Amino acid sequence: MTTPILVVDDSAMARKMLIKSLPASWDVEITQASNGHEALQAYRAGKAHVMFLDLTMPEMDGYQVLETMQREGLDSFIIVVSADIQPMAQERAKQLGALAFVKKPVSPGIIESVLREYGVQL
Amino acid sequence: MSIAPLSPDQRDSLQEITNIAMGQAGASLATLLNTFVNLSVPRINLLALPDVSGSIRNLVGSDVEVTAVRQSFQGYLMGEAIVIYQQAGCKELASMLGHTDELNQAAETELLLDVANILVGACLGGITEQLKGISKENNSGELRFSAPSVMAVNVPPETLINPEKLSWTHALLVEVNFTLENRNFVSHLVMLMPEKTIEKIRGVLDEFIASF
Numbered sequence: 001m002t003t004p005i006l007v008v009d010d011s012a013m014a015r016k017m018l019i020k021s022l023p024a025s026w027d028v029e030i031t032q033a034s035n036g037h038e039a040l041q042a043y044r045a046g047k048a049h050v051m052f053l054d055l056t057m058p059e060m061d062g063y064q065v066l067e068t069m070q071r072e073g074l075d076s077f078i079i080v081v082s083a084d085i086q087p088m089a090q091e092r093a094k095q096l097g098a099l100a101f102v103k104k105p106v107s108p109g110i111i112e113s114v115l116r117e118y119g120v121q122l
Numbered sequence: 123m124s125i126a127p128l129s130p131d132q133r134d135s136l137q138e139i140t141n142i143a144m145g146q147a148g149a150s151l152a153t154l155l156n157t158f159v160n161l162s163v164p165r166i167n168l169l170a171l172p173d174v175s176g177s178i179r180n181l182v183g184s185d186v187e188v189t190a191v192r193q194s195f196q197g198y199l200m201g202e203a204i205v206i207y208q209q210a211g212c213k214e215l216a217s218m219l220g221h222t223d224e225l226n227q228a229a230e231t232e233l234l235l236d237v238a239n240i241l242v243g244a245c246l247g248g249i250t251e252q253l254k255g256i257s258k259e260n261n262s263g264e265l266r267f268s269a270p271s272v273m274a275v276n277v278p279p280e281t282l283i284n285p286e287k288l289s290w291t292h293a294l295l296v297e298v299n300f301t302l303e304n305r306n307f308v309s310h311l312v313m314l315m316p317e318k319t320i321e322k323i324r325g326v327l328d329e330f331i332a333s334f
Contacts (some may be wrong), residue, residue: 010163011138012231013131016334056141056161084161104142105252119272 004029004122006048007082008039008065010057017105018052018081023112024122036060040068048076050120051060053098055089066096079114081106125317126294128168128267132327136296140164143248145299147311150244151300155218158303165297168320171285174293181297181310182206182279185258190282191238192273198250198263199323201294201315204283205238209276213308218305243267245298253323256330283314290316292325294323 005028009015015032022028031047033039037060042048055062062080069076080093083104090101100114115122128136141164148159167177184190189212191205207215215233246265254261274282296313314324 011134011141013135013331013334014138014141017138044194056163058163083142085145085149086158087156088152104145 002027002029003049004047005050005052006031006033006039007052008033008062009052009054010034010058011054014054014081014104017091018111019104021111022092023115023122036062036065036068039065043069043074045077050077050079050115051104052079052081052116055084055093061095063092066093066098070097077118077120079111081112098109103110125168125320128166128324129326131331132324133135133166135177135327135330136323137164137166139252140166140245140250140296140298141283142252143245146248147241147244147298148300152239154237154240155302156216157218157305160301160303162299165295167295167297169293169295171288171290174285174295174314175280175283176312177295177297178206178282178312179278181299181312182208185277186279187276188279188282189234189275190273190277191234191270193238193242193270194268195246195265197243197266197316198254198261199246199265200319201313202274202288203238203242203246204314205234205241205270205281206282206310206312207234208308211309214302214305214307218302218307226298231272234272237309238270241300241309242270245311246313253326256333257326288314288316290314291319292317 007015007018031042033042035057053062078098079100079102080098083103085103093101102110144161144164148161150161164210169177186208188206188208193203195201216230250265293314300309
């Protein structure tokens with residue numbers, strides 16, 4: 001079954017890097033968003049069974065996306081992908097409902113191991 | 123000498139590379155000060171030298187006085203890194219590090235130098251490491267830093283850079299903000315690089331872009 005996934009980052013290059021690091025065998029339909037507003041829109045349209053979410057973004061950042069989703073009772077498998085490597089950033093993202101936290105730059109194989117850890121079929 | 127503007131892809135790639143390096147710098151600052159550091163999206167601009175002062179004023183604000191520490195770098199990349207503090211931030215920094223009394227000038231200066239050294243080292247080190255990882259050629263040369271020194275105390279931000287003192291025509295301006303949560307502290311890191319370094323970075327970014 002094809003999984004709709006959403007890649008959220010203000011940098012087009014960062015989105016490309018993330019998409020390149022997805023497991024080749026994973027059957028996905030990819031939607032991209034460059035800020036939090038676009039992300040929520042895509043989520044509401046059912047395009048984000050799995051969401052890869054950057055934290056530092058203009059307009060609406062990743063924390064605000066997580067807060068909004070939590071407040072509205074929205075549910076998605078959210079993996080935060082961020083250059084902010086402060087332990088507190090990771091803690092906050094998880095408190096706000098992110099399941100996993102991946103540090104940028106995304107190293108090869110890391111996305112696959114996170115997905116497997118959470119039992120995603122690849 | 124004229125210089126081509128950065129393409130949208132080049133700018134975006136450098137912004138993301140800076141973002142990653144900034145994350146490392148922010149984490150170092152957070153550890154030093156034992157607090158959470160808010161990071162913003164870095165700004166990248168390729169400017170003619172006379173426009174640099176205006177850009178710094180836009181970043182920092184026009185009705186403030188700043189104290190700045192400079193550190194030059196050479197080797198793999200060449201340029202000047204400047205860490206800009208607002209006056210209230212200097213006092214805040216001192217109190218966070220346990221100085222309750224009025225700091226003497228020497229101790230305050232040392233703090234500003236230490237913080238600048240950490241931010242500049244982590245940020246430029248992070249950028250260099252990533253650029254070297256992209257390009258298999260032309261990645262020789264270590265990054266070397268001069269000792270940090272105070273370049274100005276309590277001056278308007280637009281007076282920090284005197285274009286006549288630099289022999290460059292253009293500068294790549296990379297601007298990063300560090301804000302401490304619940305604290306009255308903001309610092310700005312500005313990196314200025316001349317034409318030769320701009321073209322070197324551009325070459326590496328093009329290799330990076332072509333790899334997708």
